[in-house]
Amino acid sequence: MQQEIGEFFGVLIIVLYVLTVLNFLVKWINKKYGPSMKTNEKGYALYKGFMRFIIKNHKLFGLLTIIFLLTHFFIQFNTYGISITGLVAAGILILQILLGIYGAKAKKKGKTWLIIHRSIAVILFITILIHLI
Numbered sequence: 001m002q003q004e005i006g007e008f009f010g011v012l013i014i015v016l017y018v019l020t021v022l023n024f025l026v027k028w029i030n031k032k033y034g035p036s037m038k039t040n041e042k043g044y045a046l047y048k049g050f051m052r053f054i055i056k057n058h059k060l061f062g063l064l065t066i067i068f069l070l071t072h073f074f075i076q077f078n079t080y081g082i083s084i085t086g087l088v089a090a091g092i093l094i095l096q097i098l099l100g101i102y103g104a105k106a107k108k109k110g111k112t113w114l115i116i117h118r119s120i121a122v123i124l125f126i127t128i129l130i131h132l133i
Helices: 002-037 041-054 058-080 082-106 110-132
Strands: none
Touching: 002 041, 002 058, 002 110, 041 058, 058 082, 058 110
16 A cells, blocks of 8 residues: 555656646747747637646646655655665755745846756656656
8 A cells, every 4th residue: 555655646746747847848839839829729729728827837836746755755765765766866856946946036047047957857857767667
């Protein structure tokens, strides 16, 4: 039972990670293809609603990710002990969340912050894959 619950929270972390990464993706798609997508008014209206949902909830997805990470860690640690790959992925996820908090609070963060925040997201993806293997 503990194993299934721990895996469930692990899946929730991945789902929330994907939802946070969609923030970048929906903005990029809108910037690149938005003008051509506007020819289909109903389709673009649906996309715009989806995009607003993702952008509006980006911070919430990050907050829920850290809550589920702590829950996942507690359950998995009590069931299996320490997982080095899990610790690395968790550490990078925590770094990413701290960068996100900094980005939300800082008045002048510049482009360097955004590049680092996006790069950490890619590194996080790789560490999650390694942890799953």
